Amino acid sequence: MVNYYSADYIFPVSAKPIHNGIIGVDENGEIIGVYESGAKEISDKTITKHKGIITPGFINTHCHLELSHLKGKFAKGTGLIPFIEAVIGQRNANEKEVVKAMQSADSEMKRNGIVAVGDIANLAISKETKEKSSLYYHTFIEILCFEPEKAQEVFRDGLALCESFDGLPSSITPHAPYSVCKEIFRFLKQLHKPETNLLSIHNQESEEENKLYRYKSGQFIDFYRKLNRDIGFFKAQARDSIQTIVPLLPKRQPVMFVHNTYTNMKDIFFVDRFAGNVTWCLCPNANLYIENRLPKIDLFLNQDSPITLGTDSLASNDKLCILSELLTLHAHFPHLKLEDTLKWATLNGAKYLGIDHQYGSLEKGKKPGLNLISHAQGLKLSENSTVTPLI
Template identity: 55%
Template sequence: MPRYLSADYIFPASSEPVKDGVVVINDSGEIIDLLDPIQSSEISGTIEHYQGIIVPGFVNSHCHLELSHLHGKIPKGTGLVSFISAVISQRAAEEDQVLAAMKTYDQLMFDNGIVAVGDISNNHLSKSVKQNSQIYYHTFVELLGFDPKKAEIVFQKALDLKADFAPLQASIAPHAPYSVSVELFSLLKKYSQGHDNLFSMHNQESEPENELFLHKTGAFIDFYKMLNLDLSFFEARSQTSLQTLLPLMPVNQKIMLVHNTFTNSEDISAANHSKKNINWCFCPNANLYIEQRLPDIDLFLNSGFNITIGTDSLASNDKLCILSELKTIKEHFSELPSSQIIRWATLNGAEFLGIENKFGSIEKGKTPGLNLISHVNGTEITHLSQIQRLI
């Protein structure tokens, strides 16, 4: 029997909101139809009506599930370099502890209305959790290696780890400009020419990243000394990290740049001129947790590129909840309509991950999951808004 769900507004994500609309689904959660009030007046069955907004299931475009055991262990507001040092020193833990944390927060993501995740992995531990999850995962196997002499070894290990995740969806992705050598980027670019390989990278999350690439100065210099890494090979080119590395990114793959906290208009212009398939991903709560600063989202609105939303990890966030990220965006960029940022958190993320045929929007034939956002002001999310998974 069909099930009829209605709310004050339905946000399909692929089209304009429908006031007093009705979503018709079958027993498997597939969308049969989306009706306006006139069409729904002919329904003979019971309509479940909710106060608020019904939206598609959320897509968390950037997460580190394997760091879930670090929840609450790293202090806030210390800056990225100190944060990275803390993660390095504290991430080691018993396997059972790490697995238990991942299972707990995978379920909480599901409860928070998340249906798909782009997840960063440095080891194979998350595979079993992902295989048994109700959430769709794409795993980004992370490349980490700033020493050019180790590029071949690092890349081969990434290839092996990607193979370990089969048959789950996975690709190889660089961690960040300050942690991946030019040689390693070149190997990845060559690999991407012959393989379907979604590209994700942390981008300009801190000012020291740009200082390193502009002048070979800043906090990362001391960080490398701590790691006993000889930086004689590295030359600053008087360009920001993004401007320096855009030529090394693949031309035939979708690219997601994550955080972008210190990305400026010149960087965005360079991305436009690169003619590459850029997607900007914002993780606002993590940015506030680490740097106490948000990206200037207004700069990105007319870039012509996709915008998606992520949570980052529980090392840098209090929860893995996309609605919490959207509420933070609304708090600081109140002029942005909720319908726009909900699209970032649903259809745009699904399109980046290549799963828009099933997820991301309320359209016939899809099984995107349905969430209710309550305590809203008309069509707008408020600081009181709450999430309830309907299917």
């Protein structure tokens, strides 16, 4: 059985929007065709018509499912380091509570039209939730080690945790420049086929990160002192953090830099020159929640490296909803075109995760999910826009 859907616009993403277009989907969710209005081959078919825009399912390339139980527990606008300290102090909780919160977050993402997730993990606790979910998950096993003498042990533990997700897509990744020593990057280069190991690195979420790398000053010095960590080995680099770590990465290794709140044009030019396979991930609502600041979006436009979107965690966001991220972007940067930002929300993320053969665009043979964005104004979102998964 094939169901046919029509809307004011069908948005394939891989092609131009189709006014009053029609899409046919079989009982397994596979697209059997995308048609112009009045196409002869479906003239005798029953078509369900909607007001709004039909898009592929959304791809959330940055999430922390493990932190879902921390929803609403932290004040907004405190800055990154106080936020990190709060997470460290409160992330441990009853396992049943954590699992229940993860299951609820998984269901929330599904209701909000998300079909695939790039999820950060520090433990194996999310595996069962992911195995039972209808969403596609790629798990980024996160390494935190700023002490060179512990790097080998921590890296081995990370590999073991990655292996525990056997049967689910996963890879091992550094957390952030301020939390990973150079030795970890050396071990990453020694992986068999590092180009198959996707990286997701928190980047320049706070100006304090740049202060640490430029001058070995700022709040991170006090942060590590509070943790009783000796960082005497660390030397100021007289340049931003991202410019320091990019030369340490394997050239062909796919890397997604996440947040980029304080990334500047010099950083982007440096990355374009020295890095190989780079993606920029934006998490606007989390940026506002933590630092009350957004990245300089215009710097990332018209660059070779693609952009994706993420929600971050419920510890730093009120909801796990990619449409909400789009609404925030368009409210703050009204010159952005939906034709571009929908690509960030769908196809670019699917390509980064290596699942664009199935997800990310409305094309014959794919099973990307169908979202209906209602209360749109032609090809523009409104503050009242909502999303409903059709399949």
